[in-house]
Amino acid sequence: MSKRFLLRLAGFSLAIIGTCGILSSCQKKVGEVLVEKAIEQSTGNKVDISSGGQNITIQSEGQKIEIQGSESGVWPNDLPGEVPRFAWGKIKAVTRAEMPDGKSWVVVCENVPGNIIKNYEVLLKNSGFKTVSTIITSSDGEGGSVSGEKDKLKVALMAGNGSASLSVVREP
Template sequence: MKICNNLYFNFVMMLVCLISLSIVFQSCKRTSEKTSEKIIEKSLGNDAEVDIDDEKVVIKTDEGTFTTDATMNSWPKEAPGEVPEFKYGDVIGVTTQEVDEANNWVVILENVPANALQEYKEILESEGFKINFTTTIGTGGQLMAEKGKLAVMVMAGEGNATVTIGFNN
């Protein structure tokens, strides 16, 4: 009976310790986020408003809003419809910048095949984009394309790619 009570007591103590550690880690995480927010706000000036929530960061200033979201795993719906979706690989994060009513998007992908840059270039051309330059290095490279005020830049290599969409002034 004494052994049973000791096992029960040890189990309860272990459970209490695990719950306590969980609460402490959650509290530390939130404290860390708040500290990071204050550091960023001070570095940008006290007019900046910073919100960090797990894998999403939102920074608001007088000039605009900057959002980076590592939980967003799809092509941004807000991106201009004239820009064909880059369907090669897996989206692992999206950054959006809203400045003076002009938005910019950066889409980060992984598991991108080596032929993706060339195939996307052909898709852009078929959609009426003018390719301003293309650089190929090994299995990667970069390209810049424009259509009206829209600009698209793609950098790819080593199984990763970054697609930047913005507007020219």
């Protein structure tokens, strides 16, 4: 159930970002309450949502999701040091999730040049990761994905059309 719950929370968190961006500052609290109630009704779990500026935190039963929007361009300082820094493009958003079965980060980047999958694969290997999968989706090498594992860390990079998403999961 925790994975299903996480997927629901992630979907609702996107709705929260849109809602909070549209509502004025005095209505943000009303928006938070409405979204909390919607999530609680769909999941059956108590949810607490708090926002500060463009950052949003959703907590429920030992699980926490944080969406960092106001510090775009900043590499997450709590990301495990073994994970190679993704140095292409500009960081647009960072999402963190804490659950009993681990912690995860997603770093979304824009203005990413093509042909970076093989470059990041080399960085993973040089950092001691075992490459699990590398897929190049176009003949010019612009899009694709690479994933690797090291101890209790799993890293996956997906890129294409000038965007990239780096996902990191640390198991307990």
